[in-house]
Amino acid sequence: MGYFAKLNENNAVIEVHSVSNFVFETDGIDDENKGIEFLTSIFNHSNWKRTSYNTIGGVYYDSITRQPSENQSKAFRKNYAGIGYTYDEQRDAFIPPKPFSSWILNEFSCLWEAPIPRPTDNNVYKWNEETQSWDIMN
Numbered sequence: 001m002g003y004f005a006k007l008n009e010n011n012a013v014i015e016v017h018s019v020s021n022f023v024f025e026t027d028g029i030d031d032e033n034k035g036i037e038f039l040t041s042i043f044n045h046s047n048w049k050r051t052s053y054n055t056i057g058g059v060y061y062d063s064i065t066r067q068p069s070e071n072q073s074k075a076f077r078k079n080y081a082g083i084g085y086t087y088d089e090q091r092d093a094f095i096p097p098k099p100f101s102s103w104i105l106n107e108f109s110c111l112w113e114a115p116i117p118r119p120t121d122n123n124v125y126k127w128n129e130e131t132q133s134w135d136i137m138n
Contacts, residue, residue, distance in 0.1 A: 005081035007047040013085040051081035057109035078110035100129045
C-alpha cells in the first residue's frame, strides 16, 4: 500500500489517499508517477506527492517493531503527510502546522521544536507560549 497527499495550489495537504502497490510498482520497484497518474485520472487533480506512512522526522520505522528500520531507503519527505501539513519543495518534505509562533523548524526532521527543550522527568508538561516555558499539567 502506498499513500499519496493531494496538495492545493499552495502545497497544503488537503487529502491523503492510499493506492494499492499493483498500481504503482513494477517488479517490486516503486514508480511514484504511476500512482500520481492513477489518482489524477480518478480525481481530475494533478498535484500529488507520495508520502511514507512509517516516516517520522526523517526516520523510517519498521511497521511491526516500530523501531528505526535498518533500511532507511523508504524514509522520504521527512514526515507522513497529514491534512494541514505543507509540502516544502526545497526541502522535499512534509512539514506539520507550526504549533506556536516561538517554535523553530528543525531542518533535519522538519518538525517544530520549542525554543527550550521539554523537561525529561516523569511529569507531563504543556508549552506556555506567553511565558516561553514548560508548565507541569495537573
